[in-house]
Amino acid sequence: MSHVPEIAVPAAATLGEGVCWDADRQYLYWVDILEKELHVHEPAAGSDRCIDVGQYIGAAVPTAAGELLLALHHGFHRLDLETEALTPVSDPEADQPDNRFNDGKCDPAGRFWAGTMQLEGQGPTGALYRVDADLSVHKQFGGVGISNGLAWSPDHTTMYYIDTVTYEVAAFDYDHATGAIANRRAAITFSPDMGHPDGMTIDEEGMLWVCFFGGGRVARFDPASGTELAEIRLPTSNVTNCVFGGPDLDTLFVSTARLMLTEEQLAEQPLAGNLFRVNPGVCGLEPVPFG
Ligand code: CA
Numbered sequence: 001m002s003h004v005p006e007i008a009v010p011a012a013a014t015l016g017e018g019v020c021w022d023a024d025r026q027y028l029y030w031v032d033i034l035e036k037e038l039h040v041h042e043p044a045a046g047s048d049r050c051i052d053v054g055q056y057i058g059a060a061v062p063t064a065a066g067e068l069l070l071a072l073h074h075g076f077h078r079l080d081l082e083t084e085a086l087t088p089v090s091d092p093e094a095d096q097p098d099n100r101f102n103d104g105k106c107d108p109a110g111r112f113w114a115g116t117m118q119l120e121g122q123g124p125t126g127a128l129y130r131v132d133a134d135l136s137v138h139k140q141f142g143g144v145g146i147s148n149g150l151a152w153s154p155d156h157t158t159m160y161y162i163d164t165v166t167y168e169v170a171a172f173d174y175d176h177a178t179g180a181i182a183n184r185r186a187a188i189t190f191s192p193d194m195g196h197p198d199g200m201t202i203d204e205e206g207m208l209w210v211c212f213f214g215g216g217r218v219a220r221f222d223p224a225s226g227t228e229l230a231e232i233r234l235p236t237s238n239v240t241n242c243v244f245g246g247p248d249l250d251t252l253f254v255s256t257a258r259l260m261l262t263e264e265q266l267a268e269q270p271l272a273g274n275l276f277r278v279n280p281g282v283c284g285l286e287p288v289p290f291g
Contacts, residue, residue: 005234008253009041009048009275016255016273017199018059020105021245021287028245028253029068030275031057033102038070038079041253041275043246048275051084053077059104059114064291069131071101071114076131092129092137099125103148103199103241108156110288111179113140115147121165128161130179133291140181149200149241151208153223154285160187160208160223162197169200169208171223187223199241199255203282209252211239218242218254220280232280236272237261244284252278 011032018031028041033056040049056073063069068079075091093099093116104114115128126144131137145165152159152174159174159181169188172181188208190197195215202208207229208221216237220230238257245253258266258273266272 003232003279003281005232005254005276005278007271007274008043008277009039011039011048011273011275013255013257013273013275015240015257015259016275017240017257018057018103019199019241019243019245019253019255019275020059020061021243021249021253021284022062022289023249023287024062024289026247027062028243028275029060029062030241030253030255031060033057033100034259038068039275040081043251043277051079053079053086056100056119058101061104061106061112062289064110064289069112069290071104071112073100075101076112076114076135076137089131089135090137092139093127096125102126102146103150105150106288106290107159107174107176107179108152108285108288109176109179110291112290113150115144115163117144117146121146124165126163131290132179138179146196148198149210151200151202153202154204154206158223160200160202162200162210164196164198164213167192167197169197169210169221169223188221188226195237195239198239201243201252201284203244203284204249205282207282209242209280211242211254213238213240213257214260215239218252230280232278234276236269236274237265238272243287249284249286250279250282252280252284254278
């Protein structure tokens with residue numbers, strides 16, 4: 001392993017996304033949203049299991065009970081990894097069939113946050129939701145264009161959030177005990193020529209790693225100053241999401257997409273859609289399962 005990205009899974013995904021580390025099983029979950037696939041990558045074995053979930057899938061997180069909680073086109077579902085049985089939990093946007101769930105992840109207290117978007121990204125009809133341990137769903141706010149990256153500061157006082165169409169990382173005051181958020185403000189502002197800010201994770205030093213769809217890279221930012229500190233370039237332009245994993249949480253897994261590339265671009269980028277791994281020289285935070 002090195003500072004140069006290597007291929008973790010040569011999946012050639014249409015829209016690889018939703019990377020999530022399961023520290024108990026040492027699995028890396030990721031999704032191909034438009035192919036309706038959940039992938040279970042076991043780095044130690046070099047394996048990748050693909051589960052067809054039958055509808056668009058935005059995110060998957062492990063639960064304390066040993067299942068997965070999924071954010072799908074039609075709401076939240078539980079998945080038994082052994083039997084692959086899907087059980088509906090709730091669909092907060094049953095009245096908006098043209099919306100689907102996109103990125104989601106657990107906060108440091110094990111609550112699941114996930115947001116929605118219009119299927120083609122047309123219009124601010126999305127929203128951000130929080131699912132508590134009792135599976136109650138709490139809408140946080142609407143008016144979202146493309147709900148994407150989420151992260152929480154190591155001191156559990158701040159939540160970071162990317163609505164791609166805003167070209168910024170927003171910060172909120174975050175109440176670790178209740179999950180309440182308040183006082184939205186811009187922490188980092190991007191230029192549209194950098195690409196579209198997409199997935200995001202945070203490292204143990206509290207610095208944010210932001211993926212740029214169309215930008216061909218993941219970049220590290222200080223959210224206090226908005227300053228860019230480092231970057232990792234990928235051999236393909238649509239970089240969608242990243243998370244730290246591995247036994248020491250020192251491996252950054254990065255998903256990419258073939259979506260929206262022309263035939264010519266696909267010929268120039270034969271590695272598009274693969275899942276990559278890289279060691280950036282800093283570690284991530286221990287992930288917390290749902291519930
Ligand atoms: Ca995304």
